[in-house]
Amino acid sequence: MSRTRSAQPDPRATLRGGLPDRYLTPDDIAEIFNVPKETVYQWRKKRTGPPGFRIGKHVRYDPADVRAYVMERQRAEADAA
Numbered sequence: 001m002s003r004t005r006s007a008q009p010d011p012r013a014t015l016r017g018g019l020p021d022r023y024l025t026p027d028d029i030a031e032i033f034n035v036p037k038e039t040v041y042q043w044r045k046k047r048t049g050p051p052g053f054r055i056g057k058h059v060r061y062d063p064a065d066v067r068a069y070v071m072e073r074q075r076a077e078a079d080a081a
Contacts, residue, residue, distance in 0.1 A: 019063035026052075026059055029066070 020028070029050065030037040043049025044059065050069035052061045 019067060021063070023055075023060040024063060024066060025061075029061055032066070 019032075024032075026037050026040045029040045029052075033040075040049065044052055050061055050066045052059045052065075054060075
């Protein structure tokens with residue numbers, strides 16, 4: 001059975017680290033990190049999680065910033081080990 005074009009992985013996903021090609025919502029962040037949405041809001045309040053920004057009354061996260069945050073945390077963990 002041949003693979004169709006739609007069945008092939010999106011090559012941009014590798015560049016984005018598997019994150020979507022759009023700004024992420026707090027719900028997306030909660031799902032990605034498998035934490036309650038309230039935790040995401042606490043991270044924002046304490047400035048300990050991935051950096052977000054406001055668009056009107058909505059909080060959004062740039063996938064590149066989320067990826068950088070994850071890479072930074074991984075480096076910190078490796079340095080601590």
